[in-house]
Amino acid sequence: MADETPRKGSFSALVGHTNGLTKPASLAAAAVTAKPGGAGGSKKLVIKNFRDRPKLPDNYTQDTWQKLHEAVRAIQSSTSIRYNLEELYQAVENLCSHKVSPTLYQQLRQACEGHVQAQILQFREDSLDSVLFLKKMNTCWQDHCRQMIMIRSIFLFLDRTYVLQNSTLPSIWDMGLELFRNHIISDKMVQTKTIDGILLLIERERSGEAVDRSLLRSLLGMLSDLQVYKDSFELKFLEETNCLYAAEGQRLMQEREVPEYLDHVSKRLEEEADRVITYLDHSTQKPLIACVEKQLLGEHLTAILQKGLDHLLDENRVPDLTQMYQLFSRVRGGQQALLQHWSDYIKTFGTTIVINPEKDKDMVQDLLDFKDRVDHVIDVCFQRSEKFVNLMKESFETFINKRPNKPAELIAKHVDSKLRAGNKEATDEELERMLDKVMILFRFIHGKDVFEAFYKKDLAKRLLVGKSASVDAEKSMLSKLKHECGAAFTSKLEGMFKDMELSKDIMVHFKQYMQNQSDPGSIDLTVNILTMGYWPTYTPMEVHLTPEMIKLQEVFKTFYLGKHSGRKLQWQTTLGHAVLKAEFKEGKKEFQVSLFQTLVLLMFNEGDGFSFEDIRMATGIEDSELRRTLQSLACGKARVLLKSPKGKEVEDGDKFLFNAEFKHKLFRIKINQIQMKETVEEQVSTTERVFQDRQYQIDAAIVRIMKMRKTLGHNLLVSELYNQLKFPVKVSGHRLVELLRLHTLGTVRPSLTASGVGCLSPDVAGHSPQRPPSECGERAASPVPRWLQRPPSSRRGPGPRLSASGVSPVPASWGSQRASGSL
Numbered sequence: 001m002a003d004e005t006p007r008k009g010s011f012s013a014l015v016g017h018t019n020g021l022t023k024p025a026s027l028a029a030a031a032v033t034a035k036p037g038g039a040g041g042s043k044k045l046v047i048k049n050f051r052d053r054p055k056l057p058d059n060y061t062q063d064t065w066q067k068l069h070e071a072v073r074a075i076q077s078s079t080s081i082r083y084n085l086e087e088l089y090q091a092v093e094n095l096c097s098h099k100v101s102p103t104l105y106q107q108l109r110q111a112c113e114g115h116v117q118a119q120i121l122q123f124r125e126d127s128l129d130s131v132l133f134l135k136k137m138n139t140c141w142q143d144h145c146r147q148m149i150m151i152r153s154i155f156l157f158l159d160r161t162y163v164l165q166n167s168t169l170p171s172i173w174d175m176g177l178e179l180f181r182n183h184i185i186s187d188k189m190v191q192t193k194t195i196d197g198i199l200l201l202i203e204r205e206r207s208g209e210a211v212d213r214s215l216l217r218s219l220l221g222m223l224s225d226l227q228v229y230k231d232s233f234e235l236k237f238l239e240e241t242n243c244l245y246a247a248e249g250q251r252l253m254q255e256r257e258v259p260e261y262l263d264h265v266s267k268r269l270e271e272e273a274d275r276v277i278t279y280l281d282h283s284t285q286k287p288l289i290a291c292v293e294k295q296l297l298g299e300h301l302t303a304i305l306q307k308g309l310d311h312l313l314d315e316n317r318v319p320d321l322t323q324m325y326q327l328f329s330r331v332r333g334g335q336q337a338l339l340q341h342w343s344d345y346i347k348t349f350g351t352t353i354v355i356n357p358e359k360d361k362d363m364v365q366d367l368l369d370f371k372d373r374v375d376h377v378i379d380v381c382f383q384r385s386e387k388f389v390n391l392m393k394e395s396f397e398t399f400i401n402k403r404p405n406k407p408a409e410l411i412a413k414h415v416d417s418k419l420r421a422g423n424k425e426a427t428d429e430e431l432e433r434m435l436d437k438v439m440i441l442f443r444f445i446h447g448k449d450v451f452e453a454f455y456k457k458d459l460a461k462r463l464l465v466g467k468s469a470s471v472d473a474e475k476s477m478l479s480k481l482k483h484e485c486g487a488a489f490t491s492k493l494e495g496m497f498k499d500m501e502l503s504k505d506i507m508v509h510f511k512q513y514m515q516n517q518s519d520p521g522s523i524d525l526t527v528n529i530l531t532m533g534y535w536p537t538y539t540p541m542e543v544h545l546t547p548e549m550i551k552l553q554e555v556f557k558t559f560y561l562g563k564h565s566g567r568k569l570q571w572q573t574t575l576g577h578a579v580l581k582a583e584f585k586e587g588k589k590e591f592q593v594s595l596f597q598t599l600v601l602l603m604f605n606e607g608d609g610f611s612f613e614d615i616r617m618a619t620g621i622e623d624s625e626l627r628r629t630l631q632s633l634a635c636g637k638a639r640v641l642l643k644s645p646k647g648k649e650v651e652d653g654d655k656f657l658f659n660a661e662f663k664h665k666l667f668r669i670k671i672n673q674i675q676m677k678e679t680v681e682e683q684v685s686t687t688e689r690v691f692q693d694r695q696y697q698i699d700a701a702i703v704r705i706m707k708m709r710k711t712l713g714h715n716l717l718v719s720e721l722y723n724q725l726k727f728p729v730k731v732s733g734h735r736l737v738e739l740l741r742l743h744t745l746g747t748v749r750p751s752l753t754a755s756g757v758g759c760l761s762p763d764v765a766g767h768s769p770q771r772p773p774s775e776c777g778e779r780a781a782s783p784v785p786r787w788l789q790r791p792p793s794s795r796r797g798p799g800p801r802l803s804a805s806g807v808s809p810v811p812a813s814w815g816s817q818r819a820s821g822s823l
Helices: 004-014 060-076 085-097 101-123 130-154 156-160 172-185 188-206 213-225 229-255 258-278 282-296 298-314 318-328 334-355 357-381 386-400 406-419 428-444 448-465 471-485 487-515 547-563 595-603 612-619 623-634 680-709 714-725 733-745
Strands: 032-034 043-045 526-531 569-571 577-584 587-594 609-611 641-644 655-658 668-670 781-784 802-804 817-822
Touching: 060 085, 060 101, 060 130, 085 101, 085 130, 085 156, 101 130, 101 156, 101 172, 101 188, 130 156, 130 172, 130 188, 130 213, 172 188, 172 213, 188 213, 188 229, 188 258, 213 229, 213 258, 229 258, 229 282, 229 298, 258 282, 258 298, 258 318, 282 298, 298 318, 298 334, 318 334, 318 357, 334 357, 334 386, 357 386, 357 406, 357 428, 386 428, 406 428, 406 448, 406 471, 428 471, 448 471, 448 487, 448 680, 471 487, 487 526, 487 547, 526 547, 547 569, 577 595, 587 595, 595 612, 595 623, 609 612, 612 623, 612 655, 623 641, 623 655, 680 714
Parallel strands: 569 781, 569 817, 587 668, 781 817
Antiparallel strands: 032 043, 526 781, 526 817, 577 587, 577 802, 609 655, 641 655
16 A cells, blocks of 8 residues: 555646646546456556546636736737747637637727737828738738737647637637728728829839839738729729720830830730739739730731731741731631731732743742742741641632633653653652652642643653653652542553553564564664554645655554554654764764654765755645754754755755765754653644543543533532533533433534544433544654665765664654654
8 A cells, every 4th residue: 555655646646737727626626446356457547537526716707818918918019928838829718718719709800900900000191102002001011910910829739729610700800801802902091002102103104113022022912912803903994004005005006016025015915914913913824914915916917917917927927927827826817817817818929920921931939939938938937737728729820820821831841851851850769759749739729631642742852862860750659649639530541651662562563573574774773652542633735755754654654453453553753763873074973863853864875965945845834844854954053954044044045965074072962852842733633632632531521410400500510510610611502402402302423623623422311522533542653754864875965974773762653553663
């Protein structure tokens, strides 16, 4: 039992006196009993509740509040607190534990309210300017916040128990905000001066002055904390911002160029975004930026585009265009306005390229350069926007077809110039890229049949005259056309290549045939057998060939018809060419010339000079072609003949002499470039054939449409025809009546064409519009002789000057097959 006494004494000491409250020892006694079992057994400690509830001293509540009130006043007056903060906190806890919380909360509110009410007096002075007023307001707010934090820390138990359990009561911090709002900020004069002062500082900053941003951040944070930011400040701030930028936009649009104005807009947007980050509430960001965008951009979209877009695009100012796109994308309707003006620019600029006949020579290259520039703007400035890409395609298609047929013709000629032999401007890779770019332009044109006609004509010349730069490049272009337009579009072009391959095999057998002849001759003849339906239509020209040429033609005719009975050959002379050997005082030369040039030059083995009439009678070449031929020989760079009188034009009375003094730095000289040049007659003939073929398409389309619609107005019919055919359509009333009559009777009457009776091909409506013979699968052959030097014994005339020895094809045509030969 001696061990139990100290244990009881120690326990009593722990519960004796705490923070001014005395608790009787009898109420705090604890009974400790030991289990039986001697001194070494385990013991059990039992703590029992008080029998009576502790009681507060009589004046404890009043004395404790006085102590707490004194501490609050010390905090508010920024003086030292006489009591320990822990002791004050424990006092609050004791009061709350004895149900004094409601009284304590009201007493604290009254103490704080009285202090806040006293602060309003310092803001009623009229002598304060706006900045000093704002600084005093900020000081008052900062002090108030600091004081409320200290007071809340002392009354934290009250805040976390009583206040938390009563949802109608604001927390101590919210109570402080409410008091400050009700007694200071809600004062009309104080609020007006505060808001006006803040707006004045922001206005000064916008004008370029340096202001105290921390002051603005603190005051705007105060308004936000007091929940008056939106009603008292934001509305007025946005209103003034709207007025400021509206006036600024009107003024600067007149004073500055578009790039400078856009730089200013970007700068303003960055400044306002920085203000939101620095001191404005984040809820203001969206309406503020929208206000700036509306007044500086939205109100001036059309004016900006009209004033500066064309200039920026003309000068290819990529950074400025990028900035314009980015800014316009921020404004509602901005991209749409930019799209519209972008389309108008493309159409206007493109039309100036296409519509002017004086620029036809450079039209395609100008279009390619323009397309490259537009693509670069879309990729870099417009972020490859699908809307801009699609509208660009529509705009190109619109302006490039404003001049029907001509762009298609010139694109075909541009391809021809790039695929000709002697074009050293580009490597194979560059040529492939150029063809890809040309195909993009090709997609835009509606008159693809025009392109096909001119491309086929030029391809034929390149193949027959041997002027193609690369077979791989030719086939690559053919592959691109096939991929773009389908196999039907390129079937004839592919047939041309097949004919050239078959002709090589035929010539191998012909050379073997010639070796077995008793008199093989000294002239090497090369003939290309052509299928008439694949190749362009050539007008046969009867010329007076030399006996050697005629003999070779008969030999080849016998050889070919012996292998292919029932066929008919038609020789085509217009694209034949040869190699002539000539002797001058300077020495020997070789000339690569056309068949017509060959016939003219061989005449000068018979004499020194001939008149124009003499040459025409001897060669049988038609007048216009003979003039071109003599011009190339007597008026070009390589003047093998001399013309009298001198001049660039060939007249009927002109005489031509052999130029024995001819000099040239090259041994082999090409004079047959004249064959590659397109005459006006060829251009007109090709265009007319296209129009004739179109008429068949129009007739078939009319029948299809009327069978489906039964009744249709003329304008609607023309519109429907254009949608189906994609080229300009003119339908005469007479033709409609004729088609209607044929459709009603259910008969088809093929009409005669200039080249003879056409063949019929039924269409989907059951009619058979006439097609020209070139589309009916007829075949043609085309031989080309090659001249070797004549033996001296066969020369005629005053002396040996010219001889023929060549390796170039001379086209000719017979009946259902065409032969193209080289001498």
